[in-house]
Amino acid sequence: MSHSSKSPWLIHYDASSCNGCDIEVLACLTPMYDVERFGIINTGNPKHADIFLVTGSVNDQNIKVVQQIYEQMREPKVVIACGVCACSGGIFKECYNTLGGVDMAIPVDVYAPGCAVRPEAIIDAVVKGLGILEQKRAALDAAKSKKKEA
Amino acid sequence: MFIPMLIFGLICAPILGCLLAGVDRKITARMQGRVGPSILQPYYDFRKLLGKDTGHTNRTESVYIFMYLLFVVIATVLFFLGGNFLLVVFVLTLGVLFFILAAYAPGSPYASIGANREILAVMAYEPMVLLVAAGLYLATGTFDVVAMTQASKPAIIMLPLLFLGFIYVLTIKLRKSPFDLSMSHHAHQELVRGMTTEMNGQTLAMVELAHWYESILYLGWVALFVIWKGWVGLIVALLVAALVYFLEILVDNNFARMKWQFALKSSWWLALILGLLNLGVILLLGLAL
Numbered sequence A: 001m002s003h004s005s006k007s008p009w010l011i012h013y014d015a016s017s018c019n020g021c022d023i024e025v026l027a028c029l030t031p032m033y034d035v036e037r038f039g040i041i042n043t044g045n046p047k048h049a050d051i052f053l054v055t056g057s058v059n060d061q062n063i064k065v066v067q068q069i070y071e072q073m074r075e076p077k078v079v080i081a082c083g084v085c086a087c088s089g090g091i092f093k094e095c096y097n098t099l100g101g102v103d104m105a106i107p108v109d110v111y112a113p114g115c116a117v118r119p120e121a122i123i124d125a126v127v128k129g130l131g132i133l134e135q136k137r138a139a140l141d142a143a144k145s146k147k148k149e150a
Numbered sequence B: 001m002f003i004p005m006l007i008f009g010l011i012c013a014p015i016l017g018c019l020l021a022g023v024d025r026k027i028t029a030r031m032q033g034r035v036g037p038s039i040l041q042p043y044y045d046f047r048k049l050l051g052k053d054t055g056h057t058n059r060t061e062s063v064y065i066f067m068y069l070l071f072v073v074i075a076t077v078l079f080f081l082g083g084n085f086l087l088v089v090f091v092l093t094l095g096v097l098f099f100i101l102a103a104y105a106p107g108s109p110y111a112s113i114g115a116n117r118e119i120l121a122v123m124a125y126e127p128m129v130l131l132v133a134a135g136l137y138l139a140t141g142t143f144d145v146v147a148m149t150q151a152s153k154p155a156i157i158m159l160p161l162l163f164l165g166f167i168y169v170l171t172i173k174l175r176k177s178p179f180d181l182s183m184s185h186h187a188h189q190e191l192v193r194g195m196t197t198e199m200n201g202q203t204l205a206m207v208e209l210a211h212w213y214e215s216i217l218y219l220g221w222v223a224l225f226v227i228w229k230g231w232v233g234l235i236v237a238l239l240v241a242a243l244v245y246f247l248e249i250l251v252d253n254n255f256a257r258m259k260w261q262f263a264l265k266s267s268w269w270l271a272l273i274l275g276l277l278n279l280g281v282i283l284l285l286g287l288a289l
């Protein structure tokens, strides 16, 4: 079924981004890009969200926060790393105080590179994430029906 | 007429409510210069929520939400079956109380603030709603919805001020800006999501469903002011209800959120001035006649 992919709600968390990527994420909501066309809503509530957009790299301060937001989200869920900082640590990779990309904290499904990441790239990444969301949902449904049979 | 109206209240009302929510989002987007989602978007959201894995911070929450949905459905069905208007009002209030309990249940600070504000909202609109019930009674001589629809002339002729006051509190009842204090359908992010902060999956889907019933029920109340016997009356009433909803969307998009103090004070003053003035005039005229 294609129901999950028609209403992806997202939560956006700024790990330690320079704010460049965050501005681009918010730009997606403006009339220029209007992601609500695809049913995408920026919820700000992990319990309502299907897609977790993270910008910036993780460090010792925020790794717990990133993990907690991820844990609070209900299955099926998808994580998108926005910007090179979130993908790998980017220009801050070698810094003494960064741990690296978001995948150091939680499993990442889609990497959207760019410094700053373009709104088009974010939309592309979300669309790619929708496919993964569908797969996860199918897996969840299969697991549920198996449980019922057993 | 019993079976068709039962089906209308039970099945058509939420479908219409869903489409109304979709049209609302589309018009809102157009007003903001965006393309906006498909009109079926609320339905897609609903289906997705049903398919999500549901978790509970506190299990009783979903029981309360179920009771909320149940009472809202009973109120809607009662209304469209032409039952007692006062009963509809009270059953609906009971439903909203369950919604507030559900928001308190998980003990989340965000949801609790949302619930506190919802109580204030109920306090704000309830006097006006009761005056509306009294006004409709004075204008039509009955509390039965079915008898009100058979009136020889529309109630609004006798109740112009009450109608205005009711439109005002309708914004609070529909939780639209400037009075979307307890929760909001838009991307306002303060207080996370107000009352629904801890609700997810099927619980949230039930909340959405209840909203669809509610909005159609309220538009039914609006129509009740305008309707009179015959087809013309019905069509005019439907047009007025649609117009009022459009007005709500317009207000929603043009006002920033007000503080709860303003919501409470303004609606009480309006209830006092518009409502009591209107009722007083009717009573005096009635005595004079």
Ligand code: SF4
Binding pocket: A016, A017, A018, A019, A020, A021, A055, A056, A082, A083, A084, A085, A086, A090, A091, A114, A115, A116, A117
């Ligand atoms: S990728 Fe570039 S724009 Fe984005 S957070 Fe990192 S440094 Fe800033």
